[in-house]
Amino acid sequence: VEGAPAGAACHAARALSRSHPSLAVHVEGDARAEADPARLRQVLANLLVNAAQAGARNAWVRVDATGAQARVLVRDDGPGIPPDLQARLFEPFATGRADGTGLGLALSRRIVERHGGTLRLDADAARPGAGFELRLPGASG
Numbered sequence: 001v002e003g004a005p006a007g008a009a010c011h012a013a014r015a016l017s018r019s020h021p022s023l024a025v026h027v028e029g030d031a032r033a034e035a036d037p038a039r040l041r042q043v044l045a046n047l048l049v050n051a052a053q054a055g056a057r058n059a060w061v062r063v064d065a066t067g068a069q070a071r072v073l074v075r076d077d078g079p080g081i082p083p084d085l086q087a088r089l090f091e092p093f094a095t096g097r098a099d100g101t102g103l104g105l106a107l108s109r110r111i112v113e114r115h116g117g118t119l120r121l122d123a124d125a126a127r128p129g130a131g132f133e134l135r136l137p138g139a140s141g
Helices: 005-019 037-053 104-114
Strands: 024-029 058-066 069-076 118-121 131-137
Touching (some): 005 037, 005 058, 005 069, 104 118
Parallel strands (some): 024 058
Antiparallel strands (some): 058 069, 118 131
């Protein structure tokens, strides 16, 4: 199944605008990926909801193709992820919020890995906020 990460990000942003209107989502670029579009939307929605719940006002989604992969970078201007949480961020029940379940990122990584891709924290200390890099096999054709 072929999906468009930029389209999935736009769809997730529209859905999020109803529940979290204070987060502005900026999407740029395009690439095709071998991915279930609904699952791709779910992963991007999880990342954007986390940004909104952390207090970010802006999130940027940049999509491009690198070799045979589609790459999606998601960055926000929120407070970032505490260093003590970063090592276990993708473990089930790891959360930095009192009301969080800690399941969104674990589920997102599992979805991405089942599509033959990777999801990792892009911890760039020089940049404010949180960042994630998602890589998926590029669509063939």
